[in-house]
Amino acid sequence: MSRAIPDVARESVDRFVDAAPQPQRSGLRLLVALERRPRGRRLLGRVHTLDQLANGLVAMGRYEDPANAVPLGWDADAIAARGRALRRQEGRP
Numbered sequence: 516m517s518r519a520i521p522d523v524a525r526e527s528v529d530r531f532v533d534a535a536p537q538p539q540r541s542g543l544r545l546l547v548a549l550e551r552r553p554r555g556r557r558l559l560g561r562v563h564t565l566d567q568l569a570n571g572l573v574a575m576g577r578y579e580d581p582a583n584a585v586p587l588g589w590d591a592d593a594i595a596a597r598g599r600a601l602r603r604q605e606g607r608p
Contacts, residue, residue: 528576546572 549555550569
C-alpha cells in the first residue's frame with residue numbers, strides 16, 4: 516500500500532505542525548519528516564506507538580481533499596448547514 520502524500524494533504528499537515536507550540540512543533544516535524552521517507556517509515560515501524568502517531572498525523576491531512584473526506588462523511592459545508600438548521604429549529608441565534 517502506498518503512503519504517498521498528495522500536495523493538499525502535505526500543506527494542511529505542515530500548517531497544523533506550524534501552529535503547534537514550540538516543544539511539540541519540533542517533535543511533530545521530526546515525525547512527519549520520518550513518515551514521508553521510506554527509510555523513516557521503516558525506522559518508525561520498529562516503535563509501534565510512534566508509527567501509529569506519525570501515520571495518523573499524516574492521514575489527517577488527507578481529510579483536506581474532498582475526494583477523500585466526503586465519502587467518509589466529512590463534508591464541511593453539509594455539517595455547517597446541519598448545525599445552522601438545528602440552531603434555527605431550537606430557536607438559538
